[in-house]
Amino acid sequence: MSNIFDFTGGASGQWNVTRITPVRGEPLVHVPCLNIVSASLTKSDHGLWTLKGVRSNLRYTEKNEQEKLQSIQANLARPEATHAALIPIRKSEDWWKLAQDDRRKIFEAQSKHIETGLKYLPAIARRLYHCRDLNEPFDFLTWFEYAPKDADAFEELVRMLRTTEEWKFVDREVDIRLIRARE
Numbered sequence: 001m002s003n004i005f006d007f008t009g010g011a012s013g014q015w016n017v018t019r020i021t022p023v024r025g026e027p028l029v030h031v032p033c034l035n036i037v038s039a040s041l042t043k044s045d046h047g048l049w050t051l052k053g054v055r056s057n058l059r060y061t062e063k064n065e066q067e068k069l070q071s072i073q074a075n076l077a078r079p080e081a082t083h084a085a086l087i088p089i090r091k092s093e094d095w096w097k098l099a100q101d102d103r104r105k106i107f108e109a110q111s112k113h114i115e116t117g118l119k120y121l122p123a124i125a126r127r128l129y130h131c132r133d134l135n136e137p138f139d140f141l142t143w144f145e146y147a148p149k150d151a152d153a154f155e156e157l158v159r160m161l162r163t164t165e166e167w168k169f170v171d172r173e174v175d176i177r178l179i180r181a182r183e
């Protein structure tokens, strides 16, 4: 199975879209459903839009953080996690011009992305897809799954991250919320 995935907004899919909020920059048009399929590098023209992302290696996570994450994180597709968020994000050229160690400082020493995120595990299950090197409109597709009872906690986390130094480098962000479609 490929590590490349297409997130297609259109008339059918495993997830029903409840809202699409443009947080910063250009919005995405509203669609009723989201379908996620294993894909290839070939451009696909399904649905109203398709965002391509690849599962990749970690860039910033240090060993002790990786161990903590692995010991508490939940898997995707838990039956109770009927809510999801797809948050595509692009960072500015100023971010990409920085050296790797300066980016890590902003990401963790200044913004505490992992330290904060860890507090919301295992309630929130997550997966990061990269797309900057695929000439896609976003740099990352971030994916989260949670039970309805954890929806408020997820809002709090997202709100908090958006106030950080890291987020000053986010120049496009769209917040797509979903509910698992009945089979």
Ligand code: HEM
Binding pocket: 057, 058, 059, 060, 061, 069, 087, 089, 091, 113, 114, 116, 117, 118, 120, 121, 124, 126, 128, 140, 142, 157, 158, 161
């Ligand atoms: C649920 C708790 C969360 C945890 C534990 C968490 C953890 C992480 C970790 C460990 C990385 C670094 C991966 C690497 O080493 O390359 C990362 C990257 C990232 N996360 Fe989170 N995260 C969480 C929530 C969020 C949320 C809610 C958002 C969006 C609103 C988000 C957006 C991102 C983005 C865009 C990156 C890539 C940053 C970059 O490479 O510049 N994360 N996250």
